[in-house]
Amino acid sequence: MVRKFVVRVNGKEYIVEVEELGTLGTAAQAIQQTQIVEQPKPVVQQPVQSAKPTQPESKPAKQESTPVSTGSESGGGAKIVSPMSGVILKVLVSEGQKVEYGQKLVILEAMKMENDIVADKSGIVKKIHVKEGDNVDTGQVLVELE
Known part of the structure; x- marks a missing residue:
């Protein structure tokens, strides 16, 4: 083709x-x-609009994230993994806390964007594998639910 x-x-x-x-x-x-x-074509110069964010550069932009998990969901547990490499900005839950589907668990900064990592199912937080300031890799387990 x-x-x-x-x-x-x-x-x-x-x-x-x-x-x-x-x-x-x-x-x-x-x-x-x-x-x-x-092929001769006239090049039309168009004004370039600034792609700078409207918020201060010290505060990364927000981006919604879809639920990402692996593990044995039929067994009742789920592992919430990082969809990309980045830095943990904030852990929003604690061990033993009940969470609902879609609830924010962790805020991950990647490429100057804040990504909300959410629960893909309701459950109780079994274990938190990260803390604020940790660098994480793609696929790394962040939170375990039971």
Whole structure:
């Protein structure tokens, strides 16, 4: 399948056709089969809007997170794992606390964004594996529910 892309380099626009080789092709083969067709197009300069957040930079932006868990949910327990690498900003529950589905358990900062880690089911907090300030990796267990 051939796909066309418009690429802008140093203010000049190029139409690039890229042929998909499949999973066995290498990047070198893809480069050899790429055909660049220069087509004169006027480049329209548009004002760039600032992408800066409206809140102070010291406070990361908020992002809602979907429930993430692993483990034996048929056995009644669930392990809430980190969906990405980051730093634990706040632990919002304590061991023995009853939690409801969708309740925030932990706030994780990743790439200057706050991510709410929520319970994927109701239960009681069995064990908390992290504390504020901890660095966590993707898939690391944060909280166990029973």
